[in-house]
Amino acid sequence: MxxxxxxxxxxxxxxAQTDDFEAVEVFPExxxxxxxxxxxxxxxxxxxxxxxxVAEVDDEFPGPKxxxxxxxxxxxxxxxPVDDSIMSCSNCMRCDDACPSGVPLSQMHxxxxxxxxxxxxxxxxxEYIRNRILANYGTLAQLGSMFPRLTNAMMGNSLVQMVxxxxxxITSERDFPAFATQTFREWWNxxxxxxxxxxxxxxAYFHGCYSNxxxxxxxKAMVRVFESFGYEVVVPKQRCSGTPMFANGMLExxxxxxxxNVENFSGLLNEGYDVIASCTSxxxxxxxxxxxxxxxxxxxxxxxxxxxxxxxxRIHENLEDELREVSVDDQSFAYHxxxxxxxxxxxxxxxxxxxxxxxxxxxxxxxxxxxxxxxxGWKEEKYDKSMQIAAxxxxxxxxxQGDVGMTECPTCSMQMEHGTGxxxxxxxxxxxxxxx
Amino acid sequence: MAITDDVLVIxxxxxxxxxxxxxxxxxxxxxxxxxxxxxxxxxxxxxxVLGYAGDEGxxxxxxxxxxxxxxxxxxxxxGEDGIRDGLRLFDEAVGDAYQGGHTDTxxxxxxxxxxxxxxxxxxxxxxxxLASSSGDMLLVGFENLTDFDAPVAADHLTAAGVPFSVxxxxxxFPKSFRSDAKVTRxxxxxxxxxxxxxxxxxxxxxxxxxxxxxxxxxxxxxAMLGDDHDDEVRDELADRLGVPxxxxxxxxxxxxxxxxxxxxxxxxxEAGVRISAGNPAVDFEAEDGRIETVIVDQKSRRTPYEADxxxxxxxxxxxxxIDSDREHIxxxxxxxxxxxxxxxxxxxxxEAFGSHAFARFGVVPxxxxxxxxEDGAVQFENLRAAGGVVGGADIAREKSASGVSxxxxxxxxxLAGEExxx
Ligand SMILES: Cc1cc2nc3c(=O)[nH]c(=O)nc-3n(C[C@H](O)[C@H](O)[C@H](O)COP(=O)(O)OP(=O)(O)OC[C@H]3O[C@@H](n4cnc5c(N)ncnc54)[C@H](O)[C@@H]3O)c2cc1C
Ligand code: SF4
Ligand code: SF4
Numbered sequence: 001m002x003x004x005x006x007x008x009x010x011x012x013x014x015x016a017q018t019d020d021f022e023a024v025e026v027f028p029e030x031x032x033x034x035x036x037x038x039x040x041x042x043x044x045x046x047x048x049x050x051x052x053x054v055a056e057v058d059d060e061f062p063g064p065k066x067x068x069x070x071x072x073x074x075x076x077x078x079x080x081p082v083d084d085s086i087m088s089c090s091n092c093m094r095c096d097d098a099c100p101s102g103v104p105l106s107q108m109h110x111x112x113x114x115x116x117x118x119x120x121x122x123x124x125x126x127e128y129i130r131n132r133i134l135a136n137y138g139t140l141a142q143l144g145s146m147f148p149r150l151t152n153a154m155m156g157n158s159l160v161q162m163v164x165x166x167x168x169x170i171t172s173e174r175d176f177p178a179f180a181t182q183t184f185r186e187w188w189n190x191x192x193x194x195x196x197x198x199x200x201x202x203x204a205y206f207h208g209c210y211s212n213x214x215x216x217x218x219x220k221a222m223v224r225v226f227e228s229f230g231y232e233v234v235v236p237k238q239r240c241s242g243t244p245m246f247a248n249g250m251l252e253x254x255x256x257x258x259x260x261n262v263e264n265f266s267g268l269l270n271e272g273y274d275v276i277a278s279c280t281s282x283x284x285x286x287x288x289x290x291x292x293x294x295x296x297x298x299x300x301x302x303x304x305x306x307x308x309x310x311x312x313x314r315i316h317e318n319l320e321d322e323l324r325e326v327s328v329d330d331q332s333f334a335y336h337x338x339x340x341x342x343x344x345x346x347x348x349x350x351x352x353x354x355x356x357x358x359x360x361x362x363x364x365x366x367x368x369x370x371x372x373x374x375x376x377g378w379k380e381e382k383y384d385k386s387m388q389i390a391a392x393x394x395x396x397x398x399x400x401q402g403d404v405g406m407t408e409c410p411t412c413s414m415q416m417e418h419g420t421g422x423x424x425x426x427x428x429x430x431x432x433x434x435x436x
Numbered sequence: 437m438a439i440t441d442d443v444l445v446i447x448x449x450x451x452x453x454x455x456x457x458x459x460x461x462x463x464x465x466x467x468x469x470x471x472x473x474x475x476x477x478x479x480x481x482x483x484x485v486l487g488y489a490g491d492e493g494x495x496x497x498x499x500x501x502x503x504x505x506x507x508x509x510x511x512x513x514x515g516e517d518g519i520r521d522g523l524r525l526f527d528e529a530v531g532d533a534y535q536g537g538h539t540d541t542x543x544x545x546x547x548x549x550x551x552x553x554x555x556x557x558x559x560x561x562x563x564x565x566l567a568s569s570s571g572d573m574l575l576v577g578f579e580n581l582t583d584f585d586a587p588v589a590a591d592h593l594t595a596a597g598v599p600f601s602v603x604x605x606x607x608x609f610p611k612s613f614r615s616d617a618k619v620t621r622x623x624x625x626x627x628x629x630x631x632x633x634x635x636x637x638x639x640x641x642x643x644x645x646x647x648x649x650x651x652x653x654x655x656x657x658x659a660m661l662g663d664d665h666d667d668e669v670r671d672e673l674a675d676r677l678g679v680p681x682x683x684x685x686x687x688x689x690x691x692x693x694x695x696x697x698x699x700x701x702x703x704x705x706e707a708g709v710r711i712s713a714g715n716p717a718v719d720f721e722a723e724d725g726r727i728e729t730v731i732v733d734q735k736s737r738r739t740p741y742e743a744d745x746x747x748x749x750x751x752x753x754x755x756x757x758i759d760s761d762r763e764h765i766x767x768x769x770x771x772x773x774x775x776x777x778x779x780x781x782x783x784x785x786x787e788a789f790g791s792h793a794f795a796r797f798g799v800v801p802x803x804x805x806x807x808x809x810e811d812g813a814v815q816f817e818n819l820r821a822a823g824g825v826v827g828g829a830d831i832a833r834e835k836s837a838s839g840v841s842x843x844x845x846x847x848x849x850x851l852a853g854e855e856x857x858x
Contacts, residue, residue, distance in 0.1 A: 047477055050620050050689040059614055059621075097714060100472045100756070287735040304737050314439060315739060344735055345714030352710045364705070392664065 038104040039076075042069035048095035048105055053369035054088055057388040061088045064095035068108040082116040087127075088382075089113070090373030091247035092339040093284070107292045110246050117249030130169045134375040135248040138209040138240035138257075171383040177214045177414060184216035188223075188235050198232040203312070204265055204273040205235045208282040210410035221432035222278050222309050228436050229317055234273065236264040241282040243340075244375045246289055258290050258299070266298030275306040278428055280341040280408045281374065283308045287344065308346055308408070310353070310427055320356060326434050327358030333425070334365050334400035336393055336416060338409035342367070350406065350427045357434055363400045368392035370407075372415035387419070394419040406430070438729060438740035441467040441710065442856035445849065446717045446730065446769065447749030447757070449475055450483075451823020451841035453700040455747045457525050458849030460707040464856045468709055469732065469741065471716035475754050476700075480685035481659070481692025482545060483526065483534070483557035483842070485519060486511070487835030494554045496541050498839070508828040511836075513803055514843040521850070522842030526557065529703035530696070535563050544568040548584045548658060548686045550592025553835055558685075559692050561670060565656045565682035567598050574652040575604040575684070576645060580617055583686050584658035605648050610640035619691055623663040638669060642676035649677065659683040659692045666695075715739075717750075717769050727770070727816050745818050745852035748772070748799075748807070749845060752824030752831075758797060765797050767825065772799045772807040772815055774827065798827025805848045818855070820848035 048064040049055055055063040062085055074080045086109065095105040121128050164170040182190075184207050203226055211219040226233050238261050245254035265275050277283035286306040290299050313319045333354070337347035347367075354362045371389030376382050397405060397420050405416040405424040413424040443459040445452050448470025456468045487494050489504035499516055511519065527537045534557045536543055542554035544567040552567045565573070573593075577586030586604030593602045610632040611625050629636045635643075645655060655673075661683055662669035673681045685692055704711060712732070719731035719738070730741045750757030750769065759768045765776045776797055798821075799807035805820040822844035824831070831837035 045478060046618070046689050049618050050477075050694070055618060056620055056624060059617070062614070062616075063618070098472070100475075287737075291736070300736075303735075306737075343714060345712050345732075347713065348711045355708075 038102070038108065039069040039072040041101045042099075042103045043101055045100065047098045047100060048103075051094045051098035053092060053094065053371065053389045054090055054385070057385045058088060061085055064089070064105050064109070067112065068095070068105040069103055071112060072108055081120055082112045084116065084120070086113050086116050087249070090376035090382075091243075092369055092373050093343050094339055094369065097343050104292070106289075110249075110251070110289065110293055113246075113249035114251035115249075118251075121249075126169055130379070131248040131375070132250060132253075133168065134170070134378055135244045135250045135253060136240070137244055137375075138213075169380045170378055171380045173383050174378065174414070174418060177210075177410075179213055180216045182216065184212045184219035185235065187216055187220060194227075194232050194234060196227045196230060196232050198230055200272070201229070201231045202268075202271070202273040203231050203233055203276045204268045205233055206238060206241070206261070206265070206275055206277040206282055206286065206306075207235065208238075208277065208279045208410075209240050211278055215410065215426070218278050218426045218428055221426070221428040222276070224436045225313070225428060225431050226276070226309075229313065234268065236268065238264060241277075241279075241285040242289065243281040243285045246285070246293070247374050247376065251293065255294050255296075258294050259296055261286070262290065262296050262299050262302050266302050269298075269301055269305050273305075274312065275302060276309045276312055277306065278309050278408070278426065279410060280308055280338050280344065280346060281411075284340040284344060308341070308344065310349055310408075310431070311344075311346055313431075314349060314353070319353065323353060323357045323434060328360060328430070328434050330359050331404060332361035332402035333363070333404050333406040333430075334397045334402040334422070335362050335406045336365050336370060336397070336412055337367070338407055338412045339369055339373070341408055346408075350408070354427070354430060357430075360430070361401055362406070363402055365393060365396035365400050368396065370409075370412040370415045372411045374411050377411070377415060386415070390415055390419055397422065438742040439467075439712075440742040441465050442743060443467070443745045443747065443849070443852045444469060444730060444741055444743035445747040445749055445852075446470075447747075447751060447823065447825075448472070448713060449749065449751050449823060449841065450696075450700065450838055451751070451825075451845040452747070452749035453529070453704060454522055454525050454842050454845030455749050455822050455849030455852070456704055456709045457529060457707055458521070458846045459745075459747070459853035459856075460709050460849075462850060462853030462857050464745075464853040466707075466709045466853070467741070467743070468704060468711045468713075469717060469730070470711070470713040471756070475751060476693045476697040478688030478690060479693040479696075479837075480547070480687075481559055481690055481696050482553075482555045482562075482685055483523075483536075483838040484553070484835040485523070485542070485556040485839030487542065487554035489834060494542070496554070498542055498554075498556060499540065505834075506828070508800070510801065510805075510826050510828050510840055510844050513801060513805060514847045518843040518847045519839060522839070522844075522846040523556065525846055526842055530557075530699045533560055533695075533699060534558065535560055546589070546593060546656075546684055548589065548684050550589035550596070552593070552596050552598070555835070556839065559659075559683070559695070561659070561661065561666060561683040562685060562692075563682065564654050564680040565684060567593070567596075570600055571653040572600050572651065573602045573654050573656055574645070574649060575602065575656045576648075577604065577606045577658065578609045578622070579606060580609060580613060580615060581619065581622065581658055581660065583619075584684065589684070601652075603650070603652065607641075607644050607648070610634075610637050610644070619658075619660050619686070619689065620663065622660045623666075623691055626660070626669045627662045627665045638672050639676065642673055645673075646677060649679070653679050655679060655681045656684050657681065658686045659690065660686075663691065663695070712741075717741075720770055722816060725814075725816060726818050730769075744856040745820070746816075747820050747822055747845075747848045747852050748825055749822045749841075749848075750825050752798065754824070757823075757825035767799055767807075770807075770816065770819060772819075772821070773809045774799055775810075796827055796830050798825055798829075800828075801826055801844075804851055805844060818852075820852055822848040 093106045239257040242254035371386040377386030405422040442464035445456045486498035489501040495501040536557040575586040590602040590604030718733040721729040823841040
């Protein structure tokens, strides 16, 4: 976690004074935290700028160094308004990973975006409404999945798509992800919840919106794999992880969702459950963004007990030996590591694991960003940039041996499919095939 | 259960990569554990072995300078064989992308300031610009790329007495970017040959230079000639101009350094080395003088990694392998002993380029590169050190940075691998 991790430092409460310095409130509305120490850590090496996929294709975007430490210093002196370019940052968090000096870049961006949206954005503007709709995908999906066939037919309708683009600014270039006819939660309830009971091995599954509404097969694979290792799996009630909300500066929405998630999961920790996510942006959010941005009871505990599913098995089970003893039908994958997996140090684990699995060829298609970054690539004005960013990944995928893609992130997988026409699998699905 | 391997290499720079490749050659199962991107991204991309020692140099044969180095220099532990082994691993990892492997002699490469420095290996794209080869030079800089001032560099080179004429011009890049655009933006524009007023990036650029050429037989640019398709960019420019083109290594962020990093990581992949990047090693558990577990801080949670042998390659003061505050110099992961004068004022000399004590700070290795304590005893039986974290070398003055990393990496990695697979 970044250096400015602790929003609970009592010295930094609004208006609080200490003998040493006057606590400066930079974004008083949206947060209590003081990011100054982080800003001062920047020694302008520009490592963050060269790793920013948006700056690479968008000449208007001044890059993470400006959005983070520099903007922050400006604000401190003159209370400058947040620069509107902050809305072009896709929240891929690559800059965080690149900074050798521990500057909390994404925390600064998230906070600045929150302030920009709150103070400067017209709440009746098309952009605000569009962003709010995209950010609250979970709500939309909930509605859509009530009548999945109808919604799928409608969303695929070119007239509806044109209206989306013209009226809302949602690109018509993309096909809406299909809603599953049965959500993961419906399946879970129908099967009667956990099939395995255990006192020692317990996990609480954070499925997120996408694997609930769109790809329940990923959630099912996760349950079956964990149960095959003897885990009791529970599926608490939950809201969106908040990832799309952070990226659109909807911090209030995100905080509400975080509050519900933390409440529902933190109680389980005492009973010995760890939190498992199958989407790397969800695990990132619970692990890093929640405690960086919000001060909620139990948040730190949840953060410390959250794992990505494969990561969990690697730490707690002898996954490698298990995989070495089995085989699957011949298949060959082009693997893309999501930016948020990279940030958790998980970008190599699938390649590493499946390399040992008989029947599987897997190749890492390199460290380019997929460019869709959640909601970014859905915005009409960002679509082209999103595809430009992805060009390297498409290129590497087409040159890879595999003709099936693999990734942990639902929106990366949309982009991979969109650009190459490949089918995309989640690592858990391959694990299910191999072990269950 | 922890994540378990035979050899765990901690670090992500050139020392760590070499140690991992070297350990993998012994058949050991190796993991590289890196926190941030390495200093390779800022480094020039050149691989220096030894240019100067004490008051001697520049050496045309780096091995000839070994005797002039102080007794506690890491080169004396690894010896000439260790240096050669490090270079061999490097050459195998980067293939044709680097030159210099055909000879023991240092090449004289120009730096972006217009100085000339002795180096052992250099990127292929740099080769036509060697100060040791002949041919008049035109250096081209760009208004928006302030890192490289071509006329100044040309003056410096001329003043250094090179046996050919050098002229520098500053041009406008065919496509206009924001005033602080990144070098990667220029590289991408050439990679993709983006369309610009009057044609495409490559052709318009070549035309502008052609108009400037005045009999020069080679043309140099700051290192920005393409990223993924760099060969193609250079070939096309050379074709259009009718003379070879070359790149001059730049300061951070350095495209040549970035590319070297990619090549080394590809080589790790190829060698089957497992990689965990993005989180720092912060702690350890030891028993009977052996490190049993290394603890990694994975976003506020502690993940255990186990290995039979461990190589510490976390870099020096820049890479964060060595920490300092006003009183102390420490090695933050294992608390290895780093000798330093009690008095802070003895850490450095008044002159910026003086013989600073801090430059040589680092762990004190035994003859197997294991860090020792104040009494000279081995600190942990299964821990070895490589690269910038090892003390005794003044890499900036000696021009020995990558050489020290390569050779100590090669030797530490091999010893660790052999021990683990015994
Ligand atoms: C600006 C600049 C220019 C240079 N120019 C040249 C040149 O012209 N010629 C030359 O030969 N050399 C040059 N070098 C030096 C060279 O590139 C290397 O930096 C040097 O060899 C040291 O390498 P290293 O692998 O020991 O450490 P570093 O490259 O410093 O790498 C250290 C690595 O360890 C990681 N790390 C640190 N702590 C932890 C931890 N707790 N857990 C996990 N990982 C950790 C870091 O994230 C980093 O990846 C230059 C360096 C710089 C900075
Ligand atoms: S989060 Fe991603 S898009 Fe935003 S500034 Fe950082 S690197 Fe750029
Ligand atoms: S990488 Fe970190 S230190 Fe370097 S410019 Fe960016 S914020 Fe500053």
